[in-house]
Amino acid sequence: MIHSRYRLRNLAIAALVVALVLVFTTQQTPLPASAQAQATLSIDVPAPAVNPGSVAETTLSLTNASDSDHIFNISVDNLPRGFISANPGAIQVNDGATQAFKLDISVATTVEPGTYTGMRVAAKAQDDSDISTETFITIIVSGATFTPTPGNTSTPTRTPTTAPTTTICADGFEPDDERGDAKVIDVNAPQRRTICGPGDEDWLFFGGIAGKVYTIDVAEMVGGLDLSLELFDSSGRSLAFNDDFFDRIPPNPNDNRPRIQSFQIPVDGHYYIRVRDTAQRGGVDFFYEIALLSESYGPTPTTVTELCLDLFEPDGLPEQARLITSNEIQEDRRLCPSGDADWVVFFAKAGKRYALFTDTRRYRGPNDVYRDRQAGADTVLLLTDRDGVSPLDSNDDISGGDTLDSQIDFFPEVDGFYYAQVKNIGDIGNQFVRYDLVLQLCNFDDADCGRLGGAKNRSTPISGASPFAPSATPIEQFGTPTSTPEPTPTETAAVLNQNNDQAGAADGAFADIAFRQLWQRSDLPIAVGRITRSWMWGSNGWATRNEAYQQAASGKRLVQYFDKGRMELNIADDDRAEFVTSGLLAHELISGRMQIGANEFIDWRAASDIVIAGDSDDPNAPTYASFTQLIDETFASRIGVDVRERLRRDGTISAYRVPVRAEARLVRYIPETGHNIPAIFWQFLNARGEIYNQGRYITGPLVDWVATMGFPISEPYWVRVRIDGAYRDVLVQAFERRVLTYDPANPIGWQVEMGNVGRHYYLWRYDEALP
Secondary structure, X not given: OHHHHHHHHXXXXXXXXXXXXXXXXXXXXXXXXXXXXXXXXXXXXXXXXXXXXXXXXXXXXXXXXXXXXEEXXXXXXXXXXXXXXXXXXXXXXXXXXXXXXXXXXXXXXXXXXXXXXXXEEEEEEOOOOOOEEEEEXXXXXXXXXXXXXXXXXXXXXXXXXXXXXXXXXXXXXXXXXXXXXXXXXXXXXXXXXXXXXXXXXXXXXXXXOOOOEEEEEEEEEOOOXXXXXXXXXXXXXXXXXXXXXXXXXXXXXXXXXXXXEEEEOOOOEEEEEEEEEOOOOOOOOOEEEXXXXXXXXXXXXXXXXXXXOOOOOOOOOHHHOEEOOOOEEEEEEEOOOOOOOEXXXXXXXXXXXXXXXXXOHHHOOOOOOHXXXXXXXXXXXXXXXXXXOOEEEEXXXXXXXXXXXXXXXEOOOOOEEEEEEEEEHHHOOOOOOEEEEEEEEEOOOOOOOOOOOHHHHHOOOOOOOOOOOOOOOOHHHHOOOOOOOOXXXXXXXXXXXXXXXXXXXXXXXXXXXXXXXXXXXXXXXXXXXXXXXXXXXXXXXXXXXXXXXXXXXXOEEEEEEEOOOEEEEEEOOOOOOEEXXXXXXXXXXXXXXXXXXXXXXXXXXXXXXXXXXXXXXXXXXXXXXXXXXXXXXXXXXXXXXXXXXXXXXXXXXXXXXXXXXXXXXXXXXXXXXXXXXXXXXXXXXXXXXXXXXXXXXXXXXXXXXXXXXXXXXXXXXXXXXXXXXXXXXXXXXEEOOOEEEXXXXXXXXXXXXXXXXHHHHHHHHHOOOXX
């Protein structure tokens, strides 16, 4: 018995020790609740009942009960549809202190009346994830009573009442949520407006005058808003867009006020502005101020650098004179800035008669009706001998004509290249002093020679669609395959390679008549020597293939490769009409994804390691693969910024320390892909010149750039490449379909070129070089 009592006593003592150890251990291990107790979140002032389209404001307090200071991240979740929170972000609370803050939740106009519960507000310390707290808030939307459904507090069951539901709005412009309800805004007359609720849009319109420049600016915007601006023409086509404009004076990278800077109106008409919040926020106190600013002041407007330089600059000295050929019209020249001079050089043959004249009639605005003259334009022509110095003749105003344009009739006695200068009276210059320069070769007895004769049919002011509006039309729009007349037999023989051995060639060097007609439009004038400029497609059509395309009736479609790209023959499903498109070759070369249908790709290919510009064996030049990581990046508008980045072969970016050229300044932002285009490329994309259309040579746009190039998929970069054995700095930018290069050392007309994307793509896809 004694041993049994000892045994029982020992067991009891052991059990007591184990219990004490467990209790001690439990007390030493922190409980999750103890961490939460170091911070508490409470509601001080609940949100009052609100109407749809307004903001519910709740005041909360965050207490830091820990022994150190912390920065807490505030988050809001479990929001019902139509509720958007403007998060306070991060709040610093010192140890032992309490910090009050306001939480705004915007209620959309589409939210039905009711009581909405279960919206979670959480606070978590940035440097210690164990210190956190949360609470739940309720918002009552007037006009209904509400009984929560168990287990689903974020989707209420509503009982409608007869109480009216109204949308509160603090400005006097509503309704203006659609383009048809747009309210007028006058030049230099700011308007104070409100984004009245989540999802609200404000539409405004104004009358734009062709050639004049306007800036649309949000100068003031309350905290919580992040507005965007978009400009449309009267047909609803988007012309310009901006979210955040950082390049104010002084520049501020944190400035999120939008601004559409220095937009030149292409044609007279109504233009529409859409204002909306990028995060769909809004409320009764979400004020902003918008202004339409005019940068035009009659004949002496403020100079806008981005619009000042024309396509022919630099041409201010005889040594920089641009070639003009007989019967050529050089359109849209500008005398800008003040003091600008435009020099040209032309070949004249003894015994011939030439008329060199300026013509400003096409550029007069609707208010420039006094005697058919353009405001501010009064040109002066100077003709010099072959040395570019010795004057031969000059003219201010054409004799016998009611015009301020200038003309020189020239009868050379010696063959040679002669020089001419164009200036404006008083050296006045701005972006609106525009003119066409014409060199006409005439018969001696031709009474219609010159500005007052045969040029009279050029007196119609410029009109038509905006050159800034992206086009969804296939590039076949420039010619109708069934009706476009053919060039003369002499011209055809001079340029078409009659290589009938080429597989599938339907007509000499072209696999289809639609391909030939599209090529003729831009490149026939070059091929027959009528004009000097870089190729849009190349000197000829090359390899023909039937390539896989999922949407084609047979699963394949006819394509033909050119130096600069690829033409594709498509047949519309509705009317069986043929149309030509151009593939996204540059994007495929850079991404390594080969497209075989509208949305079908082969993903096992690698990005091309072919040199993108310069000598193909240059070991240091960037390749298409060098752009692979760059095409995933997007940027905000950087209009007015100079291109100061250099791209290396390994895809890294470094500073470009060579003095930057004005033509490399960014002048256009493309919101569709989030990239900027420099002046020299933008001028090229919108250039006009001699084209072949409907059986004759006329002046027109050289290219529908969206259909031919696609949108840019990279920013422009300077690259160091080897060309014919010599290293040069070249500006390169990748687009969806093509690549553009700018080599300042190239001859005039060839400084901007399309990259040889067609050749490079064919080699990448088939491991075979084009002829």
